[in-house]
Amino acid sequence: MSTYSVHFAKVQHVAEEMQLISRTIGTTLAELDANARRHLAEWNSDAQTAYTHAKARWDTAAADMAAQAQKAQTALTHIHAAYLQAERTGSGMWGR
Numbered sequence: 001m002s003t004y005s006v007h008f009a010k011v012q013h014v015a016e017e018m019q020l021i022s023r024t025i026g027t028t029l030a031e032l033d034a035n036a037r038r039h040l041a042e043w044n045s046d047a048q049t050a051y052t053h054a055k056a057r058w059d060t061a062a063a064d065m066a067a068q069a070q071k072a073q074t075a076l077t078h079i080h081a082a083y084l085q086a087e088r089t090g091s092g093m094w095g096r
Helices: 008-040 045-093
Strands: none
């Protein structure tokens, strides 16, 4: 029979790290865009147009990535809560 264990503190830490990573990605992308826009006026119209189109695709992908990361973080938080509840219930059945 297989055995496994859950380290609740580690699960919580990973969930917090996922949230921090999502925020860091958002901040980094905003800084990248701000830096690019500062120089956008120096570019010719073809470069500006190419940037605008690429940026739209990038924004869509970044938004999807952020949404998926949020879903994963939410799921991990729910898993953490469910394992805690299961442990409490199991311990209660044995009178601990």
